[in-house]
Amino acid sequence: MENKNSNVLGSIKKAIPELFEPNWRLWSFIAILIFAILALVVFPVKEYKGLIDPFYSPTILVLPVVGLFRLTCYAYRKDYYRNVFNHPQSCAADERGDSNSRGYSGETSLFAFNNLHRYLLYAGIILLPFFYYDFYVSVTYFGGFVLRFASVLILLNAILLTLWVFSCHAFRHVFAGGNVKCYDCSLNPKARKGFFNAQSMLNKRHEDWAFISLVVIILLDLYLRALAAGWPIDFRILQVL
Amino acid sequence: MNKEIKLNIYRFDPEKDKEGHFQEFSVPVKEGMVVLDAVHYVENNLDPSLAVRWNCKAARCGSCAAEINGMPKLMCKTRVDSIGDKISVTPMKAFPVVKDLVTDVSRNWEIAKKIPAFTPKPNLKEPWVIDEIDVSRSREFRNCIECFLCQDVCHVIREHDKNYIGPRFMVKAASLDMHPLDNIDRSKFLHEEGGAGYCNITKCCQSVCPEHIAITDNAIIPEKESIVDSYYDPLTMLFKKLRTKNGK
Ligand code: SF4
Ligand code: SF4
Ligand code: FES
Numbered sequence: 036m037e038n039k040n041s042n043v044l045g046s047i048k049k050a051i052p053e054l055f056e057p058n059w060r061l062w063s064f065i066a067i068l069i070f071a072i073l074a075l076v077v078f079p080v081k082e083y084k085g086l087i088d089p090f091y092s093p094t095i096l097v098l099p100v101v102g103l104f105r106l107t108c109y110a111y112r113k114d115y116y117r118n119v120f121n122h123p124q125s126c127a128a129d130e131r132g133d134s135n136s137r138g139y140s141g142e143t144s145l146f147a148f149n150n151l152h153r154y155l156l157y158a159g160i161i162l163l164p165f166f167y168y169d170f171y172v173s174v175t176y177f178g179g180f181v182l183r184f185a186s187v188l189i190l191l192n193a194i195l196l197t198l199w200v201f202s203c204h205a206f207r208h209v210f211a212g213g214n215v216k217c218y219d220c221s222l223n224p225k226a227r228k229g230f231f232n233a234q235s236m237l238n239k240r241h242e243d244w245a246f247i248s249l250v251v252i253i254l255l256d257l258y259l260r261a262l263a264a265g266w267p268i269d270f271r272i273l274q275v276l
Numbered sequence: 277m278n279k280e281i282k283l284n285i286y287r288f289d290p291e292k293d294k295e296g297h298f299q300e301f302s303v304p305v306k307e308g309m310v311v312l313d314a315v316h317y318v319e320n321n322l323d324p325s326l327a328v329r330w331n332c333k334a335a336r337c338g339s340c341a342a343e344i345n346g347m348p349k350l351m352c353k354t355r356v357d358s359i360g361d362k363i364s365v366t367p368m369k370a371f372p373v374v375k376d377l378v379t380d381v382s383r384n385w386e387i388a389k390k391i392p393a394f395t396p397k398p399n400l401k402e403p404w405v406i407d408e409i410d411v412s413r414s415r416e417f418r419n420c421i422e423c424f425l426c427q428d429v430c431h432v433i434r435e436h437d438k439n440y441i442g443p444r445f446m447v448k449a450a451s452l453d454m455h456p457l458d459n460i461d462r463s464k465f466l467h468e469e470g471g472a473g474y475c476n477i478t479k480c481c482q483s484v485c486p487e488h489i490a491i492t493d494n495a496i497i498p499e500k501e502s503i504v505d506s507y508y509d510p511l512t513m514l515f516k517k518l519r520t521k522n523g524k
Contacts, residue, residue, distance in 0.1 A: 112477060219456060
């Protein structure tokens, strides 16, 4: 019996070795996805005393847009091509020895939709101010100015989303002057190139912003859920009434 | 550290062998030794028939590219004490083997010829002057030593026969496209002939480049975005059309 079990395990391992690898990044994405779907369907928390859940900002209806924005982001593309589709299996030798035999079309057919990433970027830019508005709502909820720990998280979330959105490669090309051939020929060369250089510094860390911003959304959501469930962790940091 | 390492070298002699095999050598270790030193020790003391290509031993010429324990690296820039005492050295897999560690990289020269050459803007005043501000961006690409490690590591070239020109030539195209006096856009070539769509921006090339060129971030993705401008984004396409109609 045991032998049979280990055989089954062995063949699964052979077919999908990734399941047995310490691939924390892939696993965290999958865990976050499952968590988000369950949480939104089974136990929705839209708001708790002026603290708006990030999934509902400004409305849950934009969630598909936000999802598509992440899905077409260069950072996530790299992750799922590598970790879900195994193209490539690894940067070194093809250890499974099966890449040749698996079909590959790169971004020429199905994944060509990723080329529309910039339109989702435009939507993302429009949505950003709402997260700052949430911060404003959270500190003015009781009248006066009350800074709760949750408000700090909301602000942090907004800032990280901003860093992710503005470090985007499509942003770099369309807005930051990545498409400019000659900076010296533009109206204000110094400002133009300076902006490009500054954005490029953010862009260098784009993968990090993409990941950290996702994790913080989940932390914020969890924290608000805990508050809504009555946990006594609603700390006030500063209060001017 | 052990006094001796086991060096497993790939051997193939087209005149004698049908296929390649590994041969193990014991090499005494010296302070600061790089893999190329170890290979030279074998060539000088154990088997003079071993074929290896190198020139500068200073990571400048790019000739000593090989796969060390499976990873594409320069032999002259990889210290023995950074990888342990069992080291395998194989020729670059993406290119045909001439003998032992020497590969035939001439296919790269064919690709280089296909890239639309620098085409200056019409009626430029001589001498040509470009501003410092416009030099910095493509300067990074000029560091390329043409070791072709990036071509070797790219899974599209290694594992799928797709006629993709490869990361080195995306860098080349980008350095021309970012030249302030150049007058053409290479996105048409890259999209229709260069197979740029096959690159799935997974960044292995960027991770092996000994010159630390941000190949994917600074060359490939910008070129992909230019391709989006010309082939996928209806707004920019319309805008471009209007501009050419107005004769600009
Ligand atoms: S990023 Fe593109 S060019 Fe570079 S190794 Fe990956 S597929 Fe090849
Ligand atoms: S881009 Fe880097 S890895 Fe590729 S050939 Fe040039 S120096 Fe070598
Ligand atoms: S010998 Fe020139 S780069 Fe290694």
